[in-house]
Amino acid sequence: MKRSRQLALLAIAQTPWLLVGCDGSSAPPQELTKQGFYTSIEACERDGNSAEVCQKASTAANTASTNAAPRYKTKAECIAEYGDLCTEREHESGGFWMPLMTGFMISQLLSPGRAPVYLDSNPIYRTRAGQYTEVYRDRGVGAPGGGWGTSGGGVSTRPVDIAPNRAITVSRSGFGSSAAARSGWGGSSRGG
Amino acid sequence: MQRIAIAERPDWRASAERLGFQFHTIDGDPYWDESAYYAFSLEEIERDIETPTGELHELAMDLVGEVVRDESLLRRLAIPEPYWQWIAESWRDASPHLYGRMDFAYAGDGSGPAKLYELNYDTPTSLYEAAFFQWLWLEEQVGRGALAQGSDQYNLIQETLIEAFATIAKRLPRPLYFSAVRESLEDQGTIAYLADCAEQAGLATRKIAIEDIGLSEDGRYTDTDDYVIEALFKLYPLEFMFAEEFGAALPASRLVLIEPPWKAILSNKGILPLLWQRHEGHPNLLPAFFDDKPEEALPAGWVRKPLFSREGANIELRTNDGDAHRSDGPYTDAPYIRQAFHPLPKFDGGYPLIGSWVVGDRPCGLGVREDASLITQDTSRFVPHVIR
Numbered sequence: 142m143k144r145s146r147q148l149a150l151l152a153i154a155q156t157p158w159l160l161v162g163c164d165g166s167s168a169p170p171q172e173l174t175k176q177g178f179y180t181s182i183e184a185c186e187r188d189g190n191s192a193e194v195c196q197k198a199s200t201a202a203n204t205a206s207t208n209a210a211p212r213y214k215t216k217a218e219c220i221a222e223y224g225d226l227c228t229e230r231e232h233e234s235g236g237f238w239m240p241l242m243t244g245f246m247i248s249q250l251l252s253p254g255r256a257p258v259y260l261d262s263n264p265i266y267r268t269r270a271g272q273y274t275e276v277y278r279d280r281g282v283g284a285p286g287g288g289w290g291t292s293g294g295g296v297s298t299r300p301v302d303i304a305p306n307r308a309i310t311v312s313r314s315g316f317g318s319s320a321a322a323r324s325g326w327g328g329s330s331r332g333g
Numbered sequence: 334m335q336r337i338a339i340a341e342r343p344d345w346r347a348s349a350e351r352l353g354f355q356f357h358t359i360d361g362d363p364y365w366d367e368s369a370y371y372a373f374s375l376e377e378i379e380r381d382i383e384t385p386t387g388e389l390h391e392l393a394m395d396l397v398g399e400v401v402r403d404e405s406l407l408r409r410l411a412i413p414e415p416y417w418q419w420i421a422e423s424w425r426d427a428s429p430h431l432y433g434r435m436d437f438a439y440a441g442d443g444s445g446p447a448k449l450y451e452l453n454y455d456t457p458t459s460l461y462e463a464a465f466f467q468w469l470w471l472e473e474q475v476g477r478g479a480l481a482q483g484s485d486q487y488n489l490i491q492e493t494l495i496e497a498f499a500t501i502a503k504r505l506p507r508p509l510y511f512s513a514v515r516e517s518l519e520d521q522g523t524i525a526y527l528a529d530c531a532e533q534a535g536l537a538t539r540k541i542a543i544e545d546i547g548l549s550e551d552g553r554y555t556d557t558d559d560y561v562i563e564a565l566f567k568l569y570p571l572e573f574m575f576a577e578e579f580g581a582a583l584p585a586s587r588l589v590l591i592e593p594p595w596k597a598i599l600s601n602k603g604i605l606p607l608l609w610q611r612h613e614g615h616p617n618l619l620p621a622f623f624d625d626k627p628e629e630a631l632p633a634g635w636v637r638k639p640l641f642s643r644e645g646a647n648i649e650l651r652t653n654d655g656d657a658h659r660s661d662g663p664y665t666d667a668p669y670i671r672q673a674f675h676p677l678p679k680f681d682g683g684y685p686l687i688g689s690w691v692v693g694d695r696p697c698g699l700g701v702r703e704d705a706s707l708i709t710q711d712t713s714r715f716v717p718h719v720i721r
Binding site: 142143144145148149150151152153154155158160162173175176177178184188251307308309310311312313314315316317318319320322323 | 351352353375378465468469471472485486487488489491492514515517522525526528529532533535537539542543544545546547548549550551553555558559560561569570573574576577578579580662663664698720
């Protein structure tokens with residue numbers, strides 16, 4: 142065969158879509174996890190997620206942060222790691238310092254023929270060096286079913302490799318003028 | 334190669350709109366046309382299209398390596414000097430590239446090999462319709478019994494795109510931004526499709542209109558939330574970017590650009606005379622020369638093209654009998670080449686042009702566009718194909 146046996150569309154179809162061709166063998170349908178890192182509910186919605194999912198993800202990450210954020214005995218220790226983004230928490234066994242959540246990482250399951258399914262959402266912190274770090278429950282460690290921050294439930298951190306690195310924008314619309322100038326011919330950049 | 338009429342699928346417009354193909358009709362004119370299809374033999378595909386595509390791709394890539402080291406050639410291709418070093422470095426670093434399309438004139442009647450009209454290696458479109466909607470058409474027409482069981486198509490484009498994204502993912506900062514002109518429904522549809530393929534390869538993606546890209550005080554490009562764009566797929570000509578206000582910041586921006594800077598060499602019509610000089614007589618190449626006297630009348634049997642034309646704009650053509658054809662356009666500001674006239678074959682629906690896709694470095698499928706004239710322009714229609 143000179144053509145593909147099956148093709149899928151995940152995002153541009155109204156719902157994720159998969160077709161196994163006439164001559165196709167019965168390959169298992171594809172499943173993919175889509176992750177998105179957002180620093181606000183608004184940014185989450187702007188990226189095409191529903192308001193409900195974004196709210197849920199933000200709340201879940203906040204709750205997780207309360208239980209599982211890295212803890213420090215002193216303000217200085219916290220600041221050494223996270224700079225100004227530190228806050229003090231009262232606790233029955235004595236107060237401690239922890240970083241403030243600066244964003245959340247939402248995971249959704251994409252599968253053909255279904256709307257994206259919300260899986261979970263983890264808190265993200267920004268280190269003093271500007272690196273974003275995700276705190277997540279390590280499912281391979283600790284008691285099964287152990288919730289966030291419970292004893293034995295392994296909580297781990299990992300750097301976020303889709304770090305939203307910000308810079309002060311001083312100018313916009315510096316690209317696009319050639320297409321506009323040539324728009325009598327469609328304004329498209331189509332090759333051919 | 335034959336053109337065969339066939340009944341349209343009654344629900345294809347609804348499918349198109351549900352599956353991301355909003356530009357099936359452009360400005361009221363049909364673009365997707367499934368009232369007919371082109372039928373090829375497997376031999377025609379493999380011997381006449383796929384094999385030459387792979388071979389010409391190799392020759393073109395070898396030429397990039399030569400041009401980046403030769404200032405006189407860079408000047409000849411009218412590539413602005415401030416970008417030379419950046420282009421050369423992108424080639425030396427093997428900056429990842431995704432795709433390209435070669436356009437061939439091919440009659441398939443034993444009249445001779447496919448002839449290369451040009452390379453579209455920077456902003457090739459007609460991708461979604463070739464890679465996805467054409468494939469769906471075949472599957473559904475076989476399913477409905479309108480095409481024989483066992484009918485095939487030369488089309489591994491989408492799965493090769495996903496593989497290519499997965500391969501280059503290791504070298505890309507995340508997320509990968511996809512950008513095109515805001516108002517172009519077609520370009521926006523194409524980048525949405527490419528972003529879908531990238532997501533299927535596991536890449537996180539974002540979209541931004543090319544007009545919305547910002548520049549920071551330290552010379553980096555930003556999105557509308559002031560996040561730095563570190564990796565950008567742009568469906569927007571490199572030579573436009575070079576000429577625009579933000580272009581000067583490109584070399585120092587550390588932006589990973591797809592297509593990469595070195596594609597400026599292959600998207601340039603000047604590649605055609607350079608290929609001819611080095612491989613004169615190659616069966617798939619047409620004689621081509623730099624045209625240093627564009628003000629002179631074009632002799633019969635030649636075609637004049639600007640180095641940077643797209644969509645068949647600003648092409649001047651004189652048939653062997655001396656008939657003149659000309660397409661208007663905005664690309665009047667670059668040098669020209671001449672290419673030997675070699676007509677597109679004539680079928681019932683007009684003149685078909687074969688677009689042969691290369692993804693990564695692999696020939697992987699084709700799409701046919703028909704136009705009512707000898708010059709294929711943005712008025713062309715996409716017609717599906719079958720291997721039988």
